[in-house]
Amino acid sequence: MARFSNGLDHVRRRALAVDLLAAVDADALQDSAFARTRRLVAGLDVVDVMAGIARPVPVGVLAEALGLPDVSADVVPVAAAYHPHVEPGAAAEAALTRLLAVCGGPTELAAARIGLLVQACDATAGLIGNGLLAARHGKPAEQPVLATRRRIDGADVTVSLAGTPFGAGPRACPGSRHAVALAAGVLEALHGFRLTETEISWVPAPNLRMPAVLLVTRG
Template identity: 65%
Template sequence: MTSLSAPVPPVPAEVRPASVAWLRASVSRFSNGPDHARRRALAVSALAGVDVEALRHKAFEAARRAIGDGGDVMAVVARPVPVAVLAGELGLAVRPPDVVTVAAAYHPHVVPDAAAEAALGRLLAACGGIGEPAAARIGLLVQACDATAGLIGNALMVAFRGPGAAVAETLRSNPPVLRTRRRIGGSDVFVELAGTPFGAGPRECPGARHAIALATGVLQALDGFRLTDPEPAWVPSPNLRMPSALWVTRDRTGGRFC
């Protein structure tokens, strides 16, 4: 058994319905065996009808509107734009801030607060109510939130090579998701994702092409901007690598990213 094919640490199954703990117990991300296969299939099916080129184009248009003449890319573009665009293509009328709030409480080491629980309630209402299909849709949005934001933020640092090249280079040398948890020999361990930023095997990310399309569209919209702080602070996280804020302004000289 390879490290990435090892089971994930289990999460409690006896939890309050419609809670963040319930979401964890109902998505493929924290499941094993038949539960994982069944729940992953729901996510794959939801993504099957999504046109990745439409994602790229709509992410470009939405990012261009959101950034205006400049601002904090992470706050106004990198998180809300991919979430809103993906949700729209999935036919879901959700509020991106609700996804951002739930994403911050998604992992088992985080204790959800009242805001996260309330946000999940609104997401459930928009995604069909309690059940694995709704959990799969919310899981797609939540897992796309910080990971895609990190890809955008990290890629922006090397985007002078061109948006497409920046995404590819970031996935190779500075991926947003650094490691994941697995249970090996009865112990929960971190498994490095070096060389496999979207995972591998039965747990390979089903939305890899979608994430790349969203990130590329956003980076294309930011062409012609420059960083005002080339040394940003980074989010403190054991498994994510992403700037906490990334301020840009339109480059009136006509230059590219810097």
């Protein structure tokens, strides 16, 4: 993946991801996220936004825009195992194997596709969950991703993203506009729902600040 590369390898691999996103219209993503969320919540009185919507909807919509089937069921466990504090298990490895097959095999282009989906998963879910909480309390949303990783001289290092939610410079997130559009579509579709929790549980990850569970109900 580009983020774990340096020099010309980074430039080449990042360009693959940038080119993939360049063909994706952000407004269309927002519309699709809105429509998919509306379908999911139709007829439901209570839903866990984080598990049922915030992860699978953005990933499914983005996968479709990239010409792939809905691979959210495999992206979610891979994304969960992607964080630096987690040791990948057999289920995540199996999910990654399936993703490789769907995305074109062990190539740099397949890695770019998977990277976009995996990195969009929790980050966009955090935008959605924190956005709902912010609306409830009438204050700005918290930044969901607090740190990221880079590989330097063969070792992974943690880089703080404090104050720069999408990074900056030559390694800034190439999909920031797409992520915001996906989150906006979901949040718009959840208009008319209200949070039920008074105590929020948070994802136990040092690099994330996002709700673990977020139940909403109509009315």
